[in-house]
Amino acid sequence: MNDILRELAATLEQRKGADPESSYVASLHHKGLNKILEKVGEEAVETILAARDLDAGGSREALVGEVADLWFHCMVMLSHLEVDAAEVTECLGRRFGVSGLDEKAARNNSHN
Numbered sequence: 001m002n003d004i005l006r007e008l009a010a011t012l013e014q015r016k017g018a019d020p021e022s023s024y025v026a027s028l029h030h031k032g033l034n035k036i037l038e039k040v041g042e043e044a045v046e047t048i049l050a051a052r053d054l055d056a057g058g059s060r061e062a063l064v065g066e067v068a069d070l071w072f073h074c075m076v077m078l079s080h081l082e083v084d085a086a087e088v089t090e091c092l093g094r095r096f097g098v099s100g101l102d103e104k105a106a107r108n109n110s111h112n
Helices: 002-016 024-031 033-055 060-080 085-095 100-110
Strands: none
Touching: 002 024, 002 060, 002 085, 024 033, 024 060, 033 060, 060 085
């Protein structure tokens, strides 16, 4: 799975400076962070709706597609902010073997 994310991150980085008229990714970067955040929010809502639909007997493929769209736009956001997606996968890796409740408590204590 990391290979796919790594390949996507590399592709997004290449397309960042492409012609906004010929590349969706370049057009998002050209429009700026607020447009990218708008897309992340839109995809998050669509993911939530697709999850509710699936729970009510809807399409599994629709949910998978929406999650893919959400991940894609989150990766565009990371690219725009010059944050390597590997930082996110490394963060997830560090959380293995740690209780979710303990990890959340540690995060909350570090913000105080």
